Amino acid sequence: MADNVRFRVQRQDGRDARAYTQTFELPLVPQMNVISALQMIAANPVTVDGQETTPVSYDCNCLEEVCGACSMVINGRARQACTALIQNLASENGNTIDLRPMSKFPVIRDLFVDRSRMFEALKKVRAWIPVDTYGHLGSGPQITPETHDVRYPLSACMTCGCCLEVCPQINPASDFVGPQAIGQAMLFNEHPTGAMTAEDRLEALMGPGGITDCGNAQNCVKACPKEVPLTWAIGKAGRETTKLALKRFFTKKDKNGTG
Ligand code: SF4
Ligand code: SF4
Numbered sequence: 001m002a003d004n005v006r007f008r009v010q011r012q013d014g015r016d017a018r019a020y021t022q023t024f025e026l027p028l029v030p031q032m033n034v035i036s037a038l039q040m041i042a043a044n045p046v047t048v049d050g051q052e053t054t055p056v057s058y059d060c061n062c063l064e065e066v067c068g069a070c071s072m073v074i075n076g077r078a079r080q081a082c083t084a085l086i087q088n089l090a091s092e093n094g095n096t097i098d099l100r101p102m103s104k105f106p107v108i109r110d111l112f113v114d115r116s117r118m119f120e121a122l123k124k125v126r127a128w129i130p131v132d133t134y135g136h137l138g139s140g141p142q143i144t145p146e147t148h149d150v151r152y153p154l155s156a157c158m159t160c161g162c163c164l165e166v167c168p169q170i171n172p173a174s175d176f177v178g179p180q181a182i183g184q185a186m187l188f189n190e191h192p193t194g195a196m197t198a199e200d201r202l203e204a205l206m207g208p209g210g211i212t213d214c215g216n217a218q219n220c221v222k223a224c225p226k227e228v229p230l231t232w233a234i235g236k237a238g239r240e241t242t243k244l245a246l247k248r249f250f251t252k253k254d255k256n257g258t259g
């Protein structure tokens with residue numbers, strides 16, 4: 001492997017600015033990852049052509065693949081920059097590493113995108129357990145090992161956006177909540193207390209931008225770095241929303257005396 005590695009970075013100076021590409025070259029340091037490479041570029045932001053420029057903007061927080069903030073498209077695949085090791089990536093693409101922002105989210109600057117769409121979707125599907133007091137409520141309901149086994153893998157979601165990046169149903173014009181929000185709706189519906197408000201979450205998934213917008217291509221589950229069981233969640237949400245729609249249909253008929 002060569003001693004130097006090149007970084008072809010897609011840059012954009014602001015939300016509505018035109019995108020352009022700059023290439024940087026760095027010495028290959030063992031164990032360096034994409035975030036440490038971006039830090040090295042920031043310390044000396046000069047392109048391979050000798051042009052002085054600004055440091056590349058990106059988002060990050062935990063640096064251990066837990067927060068999801070550093071997600072970007074690296075050599076064509078959406079993943080976390082903090083765990084993307086340069087020595088592995090360099091050999092994939094002729095010693096050049098391609099860095100782009102995720103394409104399904106608005107660019108704030110360079111590799112830093114606005115992931116609000118996902119947080120708005122969590123609000124829409126009410127992905128939380130409501131409390132109506134801050135007083136002492138006693139011990140909560142017991143969670144069986146079986147429920148724990150279902151809920152734990154769903155709880156690993158870090159709102160990174162990789163599943164939305166590969167989903168053909170997500171685009172700026174669509175209001176599809178996306179696979180991550182469906183997974184989180186099922187996470188809270190499976191909780192014994194959350195189950196008391198399960199119909200509110202299902203109702204949100206029955207409306208515009210809900211479960212029927214999923215084309216079932218299953219790209220999402222393959223792209224998820226946390227192996228969140230998205231296909232299971234989408235299947236479960238589909239069955240539960242159908243059951244609720246039938247229940248409402250027959251309840252209405254009974255009320256009208258036609259059932
Ligand atoms: S199954 Fe396909 S269409 Fe549905 S959320 Fe996943 S990637 Fe998107
Ligand atoms: S489901 Fe997986 S890919 Fe999607 S946001 Fe959560 S962790 Fe990321």
Ligand code: FES
Nearest residue numbers: 061063065068082
């Ligand atoms: S910085 Fe948190 S996942 Fe990379």
